[in-house]
Amino acid sequence: MSYYVQGILILAMYNAIAVVGLSIFTGFTGLMSLGHAAFIAIGAYTAAICTKLYGISFIPALLLGGLMAGLVSLVIGIPTLRAKLRSDYFTIATLGFGEAIRVLLENLPITQGARGLPGLYPHTTFPVVLTVFVIVVFVCKNFVFSRYGRMAIAVREDFVAAEMAGINLFNIRLRSLFFSAVCAGIAGGFQAHYLTYIQPSMFTGVQSTLLTASVVAGGMGSLTGPIIAALVFAAIPEVLRVASMWRLVAYGAILVAIMVFRPQGIFGYKEFTFKGAWHALKHLYEKLSGKKAAGQGGTKA
Amino acid sequence: MTAAMEIKNLTKHFGGIVAVEDLTFDIKKGEIMGIIGPNGAGKTTVFNLITGVYKPTIGRVIFEGEDITGLNPDVIVRKGIARTFQNIRLFKHLSALDNVVTALDLRYPMYNLFEAIALNLPYVPGKVKRGEKALRDKAMYFLEMVGIADKAQVRADALPYGLQRKLEIARALALEPTLLLLDEPAAGMNPEESMELARLIKQIQMKLNLTVFLIEHHMDLVMELCDHLFVVNFGRKLAEGSPVEIQADPAVLKAYLGEGYKHAKS
Amino acid sequence: MQMLMQTLVTGLAVGGIYALMAVGYSLIFSILNFSNFAYGGIIMLGSYMGFYSLTLLKVPFAAALIISMLGAALLSFLNERIAYSSLRKRHAPSLYFMISAMGTSIFLENMVYATIGSDYNAYPAIFKQSSVSIFGSTIGKLDLFAIIFSLIAIYIMNYFIQHTRTGIAIRAASYDSEVSQINGVNLSAVIGLVFVLAGLLAGVSGVFLGMKYMAYPTMGWITNKAYISAVIGGLGSLPGAVTGGLILGVLESLVSVYVSSLLRDVFSFTFLIVLLLVMPSGLFGKYLEEKV
Numbered sequence: 001m002s003y004y005v006q007g008i009l010i011l012a013m014y015n016a017i018a019v020v021g022l023s024i025f026t027g028f029t030g031l032m033s034l035g036h037a038a039f040i041a042i043g044a045y046t047a048a049i050c051t052k053l054y055g056i057s058f059i060p061a062l063l064l065g066g067l068m069a070g071l072v073s074l075v076i077g078i079p080t081l082r083a084k085l086r087s088d089y090f091t092i093a094t095l096g097f098g099e100a101i102r103v104l105l106e107n108l109p110i111t112q113g114a115r116g117l118p119g120l121y122p123h124t125t126f127p128v129v130l131t132v133f134v135i136v137v138f139v140c141k142n143f144v145f146s147r148y149g150r151m152a153i154a155v156r157e158d159f160v161a162a163e164m165a166g167i168n169l170f171n172i173r174l175r176s177l178f179f180s181a182v183c184a185g186i187a188g189g190f191q192a193h194y195l196t197y198i199q200p201s202m203f204t205g206v207q208s209t210l211l212t213a214s215v216v217a218g219g220m221g222s223l224t225g226p227i228i229a230a231l232v233f234a235a236i237p238e239v240l241r242v243a244s245m246w247r248l249v250a251y252g253a254i255l256v257a258i259m260v261f262r263p264q265g266i267f268g269y270k271e272f273t274f275k276g277a278w279h280a281l282k283h284l285y286e287k288l289s290g291k292k293a294a295g296q297g298g299t300k301a
Numbered sequence: 302m303t304a305a306m307e308i309k310n311l312t313k314h315f316g317g318i319v320a321v322e323d324l325t326f327d328i329k330k331g332e333i334m335g336i337i338g339p340n341g342a343g344k345t346t347v348f349n350l351i352t353g354v355y356k357p358t359i360g361r362v363i364f365e366g367e368d369i370t371g372l373n374p375d376v377i378v379r380k381g382i383a384r385t386f387q388n389i390r391l392f393k394h395l396s397a398l399d400n401v402v403t404a405l406d407l408r409y410p411m412y413n414l415f416e417a418i419a420l421n422l423p424y425v426p427g428k429v430k431r432g433e434k435a436l437r438d439k440a441m442y443f444l445e446m447v448g449i450a451d452k453a454q455v456r457a458d459a460l461p462y463g464l465q466r467k468l469e470i471a472r473a474l475a476l477e478p479t480l481l482l483l484d485e486p487a488a489g490m491n492p493e494e495s496m497e498l499a500r501l502i503k504q505i506q507m508k509l510n511l512t513v514f515l516i517e518h519h520m521d522l523v524m525e526l527c528d529h530l531f532v533v534n535f536g537r538k539l540a541e542g543s544p545v546e547i548q549a550d551p552a553v554l555k556a557y558l559g560e561g562y563k564h565a566k567s
Numbered sequence: 568m569q570m571l572m573q574t575l576v577t578g579l580a581v582g583g584i585y586a587l588m589a590v591g592y593s594l595i596f597s598i599l600n601f602s603n604f605a606y607g608g609i610i611m612l613g614s615y616m617g618f619y620s621l622t623l624l625k626v627p628f629a630a631a632l633i634i635s636m637l638g639a640a641l642l643s644f645l646n647e648r649i650a651y652s653s654l655r656k657r658h659a660p661s662l663y664f665m666i667s668a669m670g671t672s673i674f675l676e677n678m679v680y681a682t683i684g685s686d687y688n689a690y691p692a693i694f695k696q697s698s699v700s701i702f703g704s705t706i707g708k709l710d711l712f713a714i715i716f717s718l719i720a721i722y723i724m725n726y727f728i729q730h731t732r733t734g735i736a737i738r739a740a741s742y743d744s745e746v747s748q749i750n751g752v753n754l755s756a757v758i759g760l761v762f763v764l765a766g767l768l769a770g771v772s773g774v775f776l777g778m779k780y781m782a783y784p785t786m787g788w789i790t791n792k793a794y795i796s797a798v799i800g801g802l803g804s805l806p807g808a809v810t811g812g813l814i815l816g817v818l819e820s821l822v823s824v825y826v827s828s829l830l831r832d833v834f835s836f837t838f839l840i841v842l843l844l845v846m847p848s849g850l851f852g853k854y855l856e857e858k859v
Contacts, residue, residue, distance in 0.1 A: 026662075030660075030662060031662075032662050032665050032666065034669065076840070079840070079844050080840065080843065080844065085843055085847060087661050087662060087665075088601060088602040088661060088665060089798070089802075089843050089847060091602070091665055092602060092791075092794045092798070092839070092843075093839065093840050093843055095791060095794075096791065096795070096835075096836035096837075096839045096840060097836065097840065099788075099791065099832060099836055100832070100833045100836040100837060103829075103830075103832050103833045104833060107829050107830070139418045139419075142417055142418045142419075142421045142429075143417065143418050146412075146417035146418070146421070146429060147406050147410065147411065147412070147417065147432075147436075148414060148417055150395075150399065150402065150403045150406065151403070151406065153392065153394070153395065153403075154392050154395075154403045157391075157392040157393055157394060157395070158390045158391075158392060158393075160354065160374075160386075160390060161386065161390035161391070161392065162392075162403075163373070163374040163375050163378075164352060164354075164374050164375075164378060164383070164384055164386075164390075165378065165403055165404040165407065165472065165476065166375050166378040166379055166404065166406070166407030166476055167375055167403075167406075167407075168373075168375045169375070175414075205788065206673065209669050209672075209673060212666065212669070213666075213670070216666050221394060246677075246681050248673055248676075248677035248680075249673075249674055249677040249678050249681055251670075251673060252670045252671065252672070252673030252674025252675070252676075252677060252678075253670070253674050254670070255666055255667065255669065255670025255673070255674075256649070256650050256667050256670040256671055256674065258666075258670075259650070259654060259659075259663050259664075259666050259667040259670065260649075260650070260653050260654065260667070263659065263663055269394045
């Protein structure tokens with residue numbers, strides 16, 4: 001595999017790690033965050049400071065970055081999720097949080113301000129990213145298909161009914177948030193040691209929105225969908241070399257279009273299984289050859 | 302006969318609007334109690350106050366001797382109260398079976414988070430897979446009880462309306478409550494369907510030894526099922542008594558039943 | 568003491584613009600019960616329209632203001648029709664509205680980036696940098712004009728909502744959209760109208776922001792201040808939005824002067840979060856409960 005293709009895959013995979021983590025929070029628990037770039041930033045900076053200033057080796061630094069992001073998520077999550085804020089208040093709070101973190105990063109001495117931290121060692125290699133990616137997807141899959149995933153989905157579907165079915169909203173939401181923050185933090189660590197430098201300007205509200213866009217476009221309630229969307233969104237700019245602003249124009253329009261025409265995204269509420277793919281192809285074939293296709297209900301678990 | 306639930310001076314104001322005002326009544330253990338009244342009289346608000354969705358402005362809710370006023374809904378459910386909703390609130394994208402399994406988790410948590418994410422390998426049997434199977438089997442039991450076992454794999458929002466209502470009941474039963482609150486369980490049903498539902502409710506109540514508290518507009522069902530009735534109008538108590546007494550109460554007839562109501566329970 | 572007075576006055580000046588944005592934002596919130604994250608984009612476009620009216624078309628200031636008001640109103644209306652109306656008809660969950668709003672915001676912001684460019688555009692100096700003395704503090708003529716105009720605009724808006732038939736229809740719809748429909752209110756028309764009104768306010772805000780600072784593609788993010796102002800005053804309340812805007816302006820000014828101007832935005836956001844925890848309904852918020 002050429003370095004070029006490897007590079008795209010590395011980028012795509014660590015992006016996908018952040019996205020799949022966020023999909024647990026947004027796609028499965030139903031809360032929209034516009035500040036997750038802040039968790040990526042925290043992971044990136046923590047890992048970078050560990051390797052650059054303290055000579056800690058990469059994997060521990062990466063994990064520390066994830067952990068740090070997770071801890072900060074508890075700091076913001078405990079007060080905001082406990083208070084049972086309406087969903088848009090919560091989203092506004094995440095927006096505020098994201099911006100506040102970015103401003104802090106621009107002003108703390110240890111993060112060297114707006115200049116950022118250059119000169120990081122490129123620890124992010126294909127095998128490492130691939131391994132972590134597989135582990136993260138495995139853990140996410142287990143989470144989603146377990147009783148915890150069910151709780152999260154119930155909360156997303158109807159939190160009033162979920163509460164009335166004995167589910168503690170705060171617990172599951174906080175767990176989802178922590179989980180998504182850790183994933184974002186790990187992705188940040190990878191990003192820092194792939195680009196070999198980081199700056200606060202890399203972690204803006206737009207980045208946060210794009211993460212959410214990948215989750216939505218891929219399909220809420222699915223893991224496969226957002227992973228594919230993340231891979232596609234990361235690969236496209238490389239492949240097409242289109243100016244980045246037009247890419248963003250397209251993303252914005254795509255988000256609106258998805259909500260208006262196909263809110264379930266590509267894979268909404270379904271996962272890729274071989275049986276499912278076979279059925280989907282059969283369905284498509286039947287439709288194309290004019291036979292009446294019977295309605296099917298997709299089921300989970 | 303002990304009281305399963307005591308409601309004392311229950312009052313709820315929303316800004317300037319008085320939803321319920323100074324309601325006091327008891328629900329006896331093992332009985333089927335009904336609350337009736339014109340639309341907007343505050344019946345669902347009473348349910349919401351009991352189940353912790355709203356906190357009362359004034360008043361107390363005592364369940365089996367314990368003051369549960371203002372507790373969070375999930376805590377109240379744990380204590381043994383379950384409900385259905387006036388506007389059906391199923392987990393739409395989940396199958397009927399999964400709707401019930403989700404509720405079973407309360408009483409039967411089969412494994413913890415670490416076991417779920419770290420110890421569950423594909424194609425390898427283990428605690429998680431065994432736990433999931435046990436839950437599915439148990440859920441089938443509740444689906445059978447309400448008669449929709451054959452629809453277990455159907456997505457909840459694909460079910461016909463009447464079966465959705467039954468599914469909500471199955472989900473509530475899976476929480477193994479001692480007090481079951483049903484909010485207009487027969488809404489939208491024709492007379493045959495609602496009689497069938499009444500029989501089902503009676504059957505379940507006897508089998509599981511439940512106390513039932515229900516809101517209904519279908520008078521046939523109310524008169525058939527309920528041991529005791531509480532009538533509200535404009536958030537205030539209008540009358541209380543047995544179905545026979547209520548049918549004859551002039552204030553109730555005037556406000557609610559209308560002059561032409563002829564059904565009499567003997 | 569003198570510095571305190573000056574700080575307060577400066578704060579009020581900025582607060583006036585925040586108030587203007589917050590009112591437009593609150594207007595939409597109170598009807599549709601959702602946060603229109605695309606509002607910043609509309610304000611930004613209003614600002615650009617004002618800028619080009621003044622520089623390219625070379626019309627007088629009043630005309631430029633009107634052009635940007637009408638333009639923003641139109642865009643706001645289209646925003647609703649394209650991005651939200653089908654969601655509303657489907658009773659989509661609020662998450663979908665928020666995503667659609669964010670999508671619109673990104674689209675508008677980057678459309679400007681890609682077509683016009685990322686330059687910061689300075690408005691021609693209408694008020695010629697001169698200032699006026701009030702209570703011994705100086706306030707720029709521009710700021711004075713902005714705050715007076717804001718208060719007048721808000722007063723007119725409030726009058727419209729409280730005392731005209733259409734205004735009453737809007738308020739009825741905001742309390743209970745279904746019941747008001749039964750009573751003959753054309754919901755789609757009312758909602759469209761609300762967005763138009765919010766758009767008018769957005770146009771004014773855009774022009775004033777452009778004059779005070781500059782016009783640039785990412786200026787939409789300043790609507791974060793509008794959210795905070797609206798939350799302080801209570802989401803859904805128009806007088807609250809005004810009060811909130813003024814309070815926020817003054818608080819920010821105090822923090823800038825007495826603590827650190829760099830931490831001003833951190834303060835605002837922290838304040839927001841604390842507010843949401845301690846007093847989520849704000850000062851005058853409507854009592855909003857989930858219908859069960």
